[in-house]
Amino acid sequence: MATISLVSATAGEHPSLLLRADDLPRLRHVAGIGSPSGDATHGRYAAFAADYHALRVAIRDSQVEAPLPGDLLGCAFLLLIDPLSSERDARLARLTSWITRPDSVAMDPLSVIIAMDWTWKELPVDLRRDTLSAIRARATPFATTDSPLRRDEFLARLADLAMAIAVDEEDEPSQAWAQIRGELIRAGREYARETLPRFLSLRGLAPTSPSTAADEEAGIVLLVELTAAMERRARGEIEAAVAASPDPTRVLEHYAMVAGAVDPEGRQFVRDDGDEAPLLTCGRWERLTPLTAHLLAARTGDPAAVWMAGRVETELRKRPERGSWRFLPLLFDLRGRRPVGLDSLPIVRDLGSAVVFRSAGPDAATFIWVETPVAHLRSRQYFDAGHFLVRRGGDLVASAAVDVAHEAVPVKGGSQHAGSESDPAALTQFAAATIAHNAMIFFESGRTPTHEGRRYRPLGGQRAISGDWPDYGSESDMANPRRLGGLLAVGEVCGAAYAALDLAPAYSPGAIRAYVREFIWFPPDALLVIDRFSLRDAGTTPTWVMQLTTRPTPPIGGLSDQNRAAGATNDAGVWQIDEPRVEWSGADERAALQTLHPARVRFRVVGGPARRLDIEGGPHAGRTYVGGSAASFERLLTPVGSKSLINAWFRLGAPTRLGREFGTIPHWGRVEVEPATRGLEHTMVHVVHVGGSEAPLSSSECVATADGWLQVHVRGAKRLWTLRIRDGVERGGEIALAESAAPTISADEAAAGTIQFTPLPSGRAPITPLPAREADSP
Helix, strand or coil: CCCEECCCCCCCCCCCCCCHHHHHHHHHHHHHCCCCCCCCCCCCCCCCCHHHHHHHHHHHCCCCCCCCCHHHHHHHHHHHCCCCCCHHHHHHHHHHHHHHHHHHHCHHHHHHHHHHHHHCCCCCHHHHHHHHHHHHHCCCCCCCCCCCCCHHHHHHHHHHHHHHHHHHCCCCCCHHHHHHHHHHHHHHHHHHHHHHHHHHHHHHCCCCCCCHHHHHHHHHHHHHHHHHCCCCEECCCCCHCCCCCHHHHHHHHHHHCCCCCCCCCCEEECCCCCCEEECCCCCCCCCCCCCHHHHHHHHCCCCHHHCCCCCCHHHHHCCCCHHHHHHHCCCCHCCCCCCCHHHHHCEEEEEEEEEEECCCCCCCCEEEEEECCCCCCCCCCCCCCEEEEECCEEEEECCCCCCCCCCCCCCCCEEECCECCCCCCCCHHHEEEEHHHHEEEEEECCCCEEECCCEEECCCCCCCCCCCCCCCCCCCCCCCCCEEEEEEEEEEEEEEEEEEEEEEHHHCCEEEEEEEEEEEEEEEEEEEEEEEEEEECCEEEEEEEEEECCCCCCCCCCCCCCCCCEEEEEEEEEEECCCCCCEECCCCEEEEEEECCCCCEEEEEEEECCCCCCCCCCCCCCCCCCCCCCCCCECCCCHHCCCCEEEEEEEEECCCCCCCCCCCCCCCCCEEEHHHHHHHCCEEEEEEEEEECCCCCCCEEEEEEECCEEEEEEEEECCEEEEEEECCCCCCCEEEEEECCCCCCCCCCCEEEEEECCCCCCCCCCCCCCCCCCCCCC
């Protein structure tokens, strides 16, 4: 870490937010304003002249009365670096009119404060006084109840803190302001040093949802930047400003870990509430989200942030409507900073609240996301601890959840239903419930829970927790009822990757005593899922659930009249499959699910017909979705073993706000697997094989030995893996790798090596930054 020197604060100094006065010679040099600076460290003269001129045009040609995101800062930036321009008066008039609009302060107070800091001496005294008075009247110091998960409130706190940093007693010589300012700074420093680390220890480095990722990350990064400004740090790495674990400067790593080198567009995994999942820190270009990657990259050099900043620059340069943000490449000059090398990323990464597995090398095509949340932090967070997603080109294992809480409503011509009943919460409940995900269900007959004042129809899943995490001010112990468990171990073993999760706290204590889920990833084509659990009552029915994106094909007999247990036709229903394996296809890829243990299971396929419906009205007219019906089986609210076949379904009329991913991820139904033998302790072993549309998919097998072990043979495209694991609740085991995959599986094949994968003593491997791309790489 670089050393950061403290500099003395200069009274009345402006600008002081995001940049300082001694940055101006460099900015004018790279913009091509005036003569070259003569400083060799500033690089090529007019290096960013194209961005500067695009910014000029965007502000000059703007016809809006209310500023759009980026307008305030873009206009202020021009006034700051080019005060002698012939367009100065027009820019100042425009900035003044934008700042004085009441909705500017209400909608984006932090942009207003930064713009005023950059143009302090240019703005009329009355405007400065009146605007600051309006903000100061409701200024509130940071408190332990504040959270980056509540965007508007958190941005308001950041704006108050920024005002206290930028406007000192020289600018506002009053005793009242001195007192307020002191309290804002004291509370901000305390929040950054004590509360933010607690928040990050619960949230981890992955967003609570891709739809909220941009706002969460902007809040975290801006707070760390303001903390550095509070200490009047001139340059250097902002890690020194906030010592937190996980490291807040790594909050953009999750984007890189799910990015394919051959898939330049890409997207995040769609999960939790919302259906926006851009592989970009500013999908909607709202508020200050476009700043995040550049700010983090410039301050830390983090390779993932540098890579993301490059994506942001590419996006804004190809879209004229983003012209107001063209100041970003000038302000945060990232020349010489190396982005992450997508072809050299690890095959597993611990993000605190998620684990990502991926195939290796420049042609990485398979990505797996595992939810490992530590706690339930916000009201719309799904009950899906241990849930996993698989993508290879397209989505092969996805969630059945669909976020229509505010769209499938009568006022927009929509509705939600549970079977033949109208139920305004049916789909909302289903989407959040464990049964809509890829996880275990523990069905307790006779239990009828409620959630937020309503009967909770999806039974047997994880605890339905309400509301937001109330206060980050105290140490969070494992007894907290909002705790969901956590990661026990993660690491690489013999070319494979391993993760183990304690999921017992996520479920009802009346259902289970202990539950550990283990994942072993055999790149590039096989994922082993091991579930070990101890029930409190042998009458509780455990059901392993995995969603299906398309109609599957069993190895024998298909989905036919002979094995259909429910449903009027073979388009939709419940099928009992004798050989516990199914295959299904995507656009250019295929997958197979196989139950390896126990030997005797009830293996059911549930789903269909998954007919696509058209949206008829509103701005999204013409888009399609799988809405289901009372007679269909796509989203049954409870496991088939519960004897209830009630389907959650919905209709859309004229929805107004659907994300780009809505309706794009296919969904057909699910697989349910129950042990055929009752008992208190169970071990269930499943394997998911993935591959291209041409090559045949591999198969695996499991043999129970006389000494209480399971010997599992997993055949990949190029290798044979042999594992020995306990048939019981004790996690871990050992793994052996054969040099090549033989035509048949043999228990006595020579192993290249044997490595124990018992948990690390600390629970987690040491984390280092993602590798940067080599300088000579393309």
